[in-house]
Amino acid sequence: MIWYERDQRCIPAHHQPACLIDLALSRGIEQHRLMRGTGLFYDDVLAGQTRISPEHFLRLLQNAEHLLSAPDTSFLLGQRLLPGHYGAASLALSHAANLQEALDLLVRHRASLSPLFAPRLVHDEQYLCLYWIDSCGAGTTRRFMAETCQTTVAAMCRWLSGEHLPWHFLFSHAQPSYLEQYQAHLGNQLHFNAQIDAMIIAREYLIKPWPRAQSTAGRIAQRDALTEQASQAMEQGFLEHIYALLQADARQPASLESLAVQLGISPSTLKRKLHKHGTHFQAVYDQVRKHVALYLYWSRGLTNEEVADYLGFHDTTNFRRAFKRWTGCVPSILKPLA
Amino acid sequence: MLSYWKFHRLKLLSIITCAHAGLLSYLLAGALKPLDEFVILDILGEGGSAMMAFIWICLILKSRPAGRVTTLLTAGLGCVFFSLWMDFLDEFMQLPEALHWDHWLESTPMPIGLLLLTIGLYHWHREQLGLNQQMRKRERLFREHLHFDTLTPLSSADYLKRQIELERKRYLETQQTFSLIVVDMNDFAVLNRVHGHAEGDRVLQAVSQLLIMNLRQHDLLCRLAGDRFVALLPNTGTFLAQTLAQELERAVRHFAYKSQSHGETLTLSITAAVCIAGDESAEQVLERLQSALAQAKQDTLRRAA
Incomplete structure (x- = not known):
């Protein structure tokens, strides 16, 4: 598995960045102001060969947010991003037979379909949850990214399924002053301060056939997308890669050193890389254990003692203290959604 | 610019x-x-x-x-x-x-x-x-250019919230209720996908003008978010508000919008919902308005099915 880092030129400028540029230009923003600090020129985008780093893409997003200075920028961008024009993965997505297939494709090809914020899937008997991991260190752009990504998936599903799917939207940030934008673009099932950026839907919608799918074309596109992915040899961002490694061994205690061994790099290199992405080991590790604990509470309905035991805490008091540190609240006030 | x-x-x-x-x-x-x-x-x-x-x-x-x-x-x-x-x-x-x-x-x-x-x-x-x-009909007695909408020639949600608070103060003094109509375009996302986002922007601009023409002199129209508009009707009861809402729906249905690219006529339609308000905060009023709209949208879907 090869990961990409924040300063690696891995995002084709004519993919997602071009959607953002089109949106900004259509609102009368000047090219040079939009692309300030990104090392990008419009002619490069048109040439279709340039790649930019996640860092520069994030800068472009910040510039657009600042210059457009309207609360609907993230939602408008979200409506344009998927299924997109990002090669075979986009084609496969637009021929997805149902929601299940679309989400599987989205997760498998997340490096090309959603390079900055990685979608991940988890489900139980009743619900499916698509949650997002910041894979390149979004920093202050985090809320913007969460709005964009969730709008992207909701708008794509609406377009491909031909109906309004009853998603629940969870956001880790507090309710913003422009709630009406969320309501107009996403709907009324909104939950803020939810500890996680996620969207949840009942499983019955997973296998309902979608009208636009063409099965043969879709299968060929899926095969091509896998070939393309193999040739690019990049599956996930650095932070998501670490998240996945830690999550797989969530029951075992982990440390910076053990993680460095797993990655095959020295602890000081790992520390430097984490710092470059605007975070540190404890923050990522806490996030992983918080997500696991929430899943166990919400989906499996485990008790405090069981969750503490699962995560390797020796007593519940310790666990409660840790949980308070991760989330800012005690476990008992987190009620399941349904 | x-x-x-x-x-x-x-x-x-x-x-x-x-x-x-x-x-x-x-x-x-x-x-x-x-x-x-x-x-x-x-x-x-x-x-x-x-x-x-x-x-x-x-x-x-x-x-x-x-x-x-x-x-x-x-x-x-x-x-x-x-x-x-x-x-x-x-x-x-x-x-x-x-x-x-x-x-x-x-x-x-x-x-x-x-x-x-x-x-x-x-x-x-x-x-x-x-x-x-x-x-007139786009602002009432108070101007703040920071609250102008960026796409349509209307004011934004912030301006609307401010005006609702003013109406609430007026209600406390005179006991005169006011009404709101929320208007949401049907299948606007599809229009964006099929005809492009630039065409969608033009439709929003055209519809905002059309809605303004169908309101009274002292009404105020704002763009809430996306394809959603709200008209504030001072000193108006539910019955009159409903009549106005139906007139707005009819006006948009009979509007023959021509696309810019090929000049073909696009059929547009809206769903409207009303609510009457008195002593409530802007957030509460808008919350009720949004649920009324969700209900109206479901009714429309059920009728279509």
């Missing part, structure tokens, strides 16, 4: 030429004062005033289309600037006692400039009254 610079090159050029001519005539006729005769306070005061006058000229030229009012304001401010500029140069240069034109150049442009500026401001005031007439 709409900018009017290119219509005003000549005006700007002539002001700069005049300033240069003044400088040249001083340089030709006089000599530089010795350093110990410079008065820092005067230099800063007069130089700063001249700079301010020039900034005003730039702001006016950047924001106004060419026309009588613009010409008057620029000419007036140009004279003021010239007078202050000569005053400023005077601080550095010593002219022979026998010369008098320097005094004339300092003093005459100022009263002429102020006179022109006054005439310009009077006509600007008349122009503003005309514009206010055009802005």
